[in-house]
Amino acid sequence: MNRPNIVILGAGYGGIMTAAKLQKKLSADNANITLVNKHSYHYQTTWLHENAAGTLHHDRTRMEVDSVIDTNKINFVQDTVTGIDPDNKKVSLLNDELSYDYLVIGLGFEAATFGIQGLLENAFTINSINSARLIRQHIEYNFAKYNNEKDKKQERLNLVVGGAGFTGIEFVGELANRVPELCKEYDVPRENVRIINVEAAPTALPGFDPELVEYAMNSLEARGVEFKIGAMIKEVTSDKLVYEQDEEIEEIPTNTVVWAAGVRGNTLVEEAGFESNRGRTPVRDDLRPNGYDDVFIVGDCALIMNEETERPYPPTAQIAIQEAEHTAENLKRIVEGNDHLEPFTPNIQGTVASLGHNDAIGVIFDDKKIYGWSATAMKKIIDNRYLLKLGGPGLVLRKGKLNFFK
């Protein structure tokens, strides 16, 4: 084949890392590489909860694609993917259509709402720069309105987060840091504000070590977070949330529900006809879906099983990045005529959840538990390592989290 067309969809963790690695591994003489993304920028999804709380500016979280990708080597198309046709090897964009010889799908997640009434219409989700800064402004606006009304509305100051999984816990941790600042800014007494985390499972952070869960809940409760555990959300309206706990129906008056309880793969992947379960497509060990040898799926749309636990690996940035690096290597082999593709196995190096800017919990080296400052530092090290891989030391200096004492 002469200079195959490689098209990469999405510049999230999976897509942009595939592109960054390919531009090193292949020259423009070997392949035409095209990267498609809705925005001109890449962003770190795992930092968005900080942008949403208002504790980190979103410009720290995003970077222009052309600041990490050499657009002389890779053709960057800023457009929105509207459809994938794997049988005809075509991708529809809002303003164009592309043909490919090899396709890498890195289209990321969507919120899964499990059919909860009113959730889609009334809850916010943390899934983009746009949605994160809207949450920040929505919360601020409600604080600003509070003192402008004769009858003070408690629903403006009740901040409810649906889900005490990884994202939910990280977000309430940031809120716990942010709320005292908002109270000062808008002359609102701190004791009037509630941060409420509602979780359907019988524990916060399901899947985490119970000792770490206890540490996290203590740390957050000490900063004013209330937990409703084993509480199933039934309905969300513009001014309240209804949940069921211990067979009782309860209501919380609130204008602000942030849904952080479930993700699914991208609808476009289902619509393309790949076998899939809520937008996640089971892939073979080389990350190709059954029946398509010219398609690779990386990141949240790929479903791979953990053979030890017999459950799917969770959709994490860490795995998406490893899948991308792996796929770049396999594409290089294909372009060079080598038909032996390497099988992929995730290498989970550690999982750290922040609890605000000065506390965290995590597990590293398989089973070592860490807390507090060392966990916060480890989280920053992990984030900086990603930037180092993606754009080298310059990117770490521009966008990294370098202050380990804050």
Add this chain to the structure above:
Amino acid sequence: MNRPNIVILGAGYGGIMTAAKLQKKLSADNANITLVNKHSYHYQTTWLHENAAGTLHHDRTRMEVDSVIDTNKINFVQDTVTGIDPDNKKVSLLNDELSYDYLVIGLGFEAATFGIQGLLENAFTINSINSARLIRQHIEYNFAKYNNEKDKKQERLNLVVGGAGFTGIEFVGELANRVPELCKEYDVPRENVRIINVEAAPTALPGFDPELVEYAMNSLEARGVEFKIGAMIKEVTSDKLVYEQDEEIEEIPTNTVVWAAGVRGNTLVEEAGFESNRGRTPVRDDLRPNGYDDVFIVGDCALIMNEETERPYPPTAQIAIQEAEHTAENLKRIVEGNDHLEPFTPNIQGTVASLGHNDAIGVIFDDKKIYGWSATAMKKIIDNRYLLKLGGPGLVLRKGKLNFFK
């Protein structure tokens, strides 16, 4: 009379300056002085348009009452005035009632809406710290929402200011500086945003020298402000403004109407039974209303005539401050048993309108016109002089506008 009770209502320019001067002129042995104010802080009403635009933080505009008033000498009561009964020499507060021997009313202005349909419900006014920061957040929230909607709503980006008088012009000047920052923050193209100033009179800045008006309009138009002059606002709804110009009815889709076109005195002054015209009470030359020798009115609720023009003096900070200083002196005389009160004449030293943070126009020394940097500097000098009078050099250093090159 033994240690008379002097009660001052309101800690705006008039009220707080009366208190500040009285605490120097009288000792606690001579009089019981009580200052009543809704908030714990005093603020500079003439800076609120900057807080509302988001170009100056409201904490620069306000100061705690007890940071400028010695609460060992003056009793400060944080409460809301609900009624004045001048015949029984009583003032009702939300949580208390006070008796007085002498009363100083400095309750400030309210927005005059001239019965325009929907104005009260749908337009914002710049009249307090609370309302100013709500405007700032309202504008930001609409920018944040813009990119989160599939069908982009132009009404989120059309900022309409009702009135091209002093406050209206100063506010659009700040908006012209602020909008490019908001565009950057929320990824909105500058050309999508409109700043529209609607004025019913046949000119902007009615009463100003035509040459200065021309300069001001040119400066603002160059920064993207659109003027609708001779345009009468007919109706405001939550998503549009309707006006009539040249006998045509026109609509502007907008979620943001800021009403800066009319003020009136405080309703409480009318309700107290003083002769009054839209909340402004005609006062004798010693600032006492007809029939009440124990009441002084300072600031926006006092109506005094300019004998040269045969029109009332406009309600400005400059005059309120002079009235307060004058009233403090007259109260000292009364307390000391001197029944000759000095008559008051405003001494207009200059009027400067800012056009954003780097341009201004004004008239000083009766008829000298100033523009640009010298006018901006003069504005800052005037503001700093007030702080010097109120709280001495320390207050100028804390709250003054000291950077003359920005």
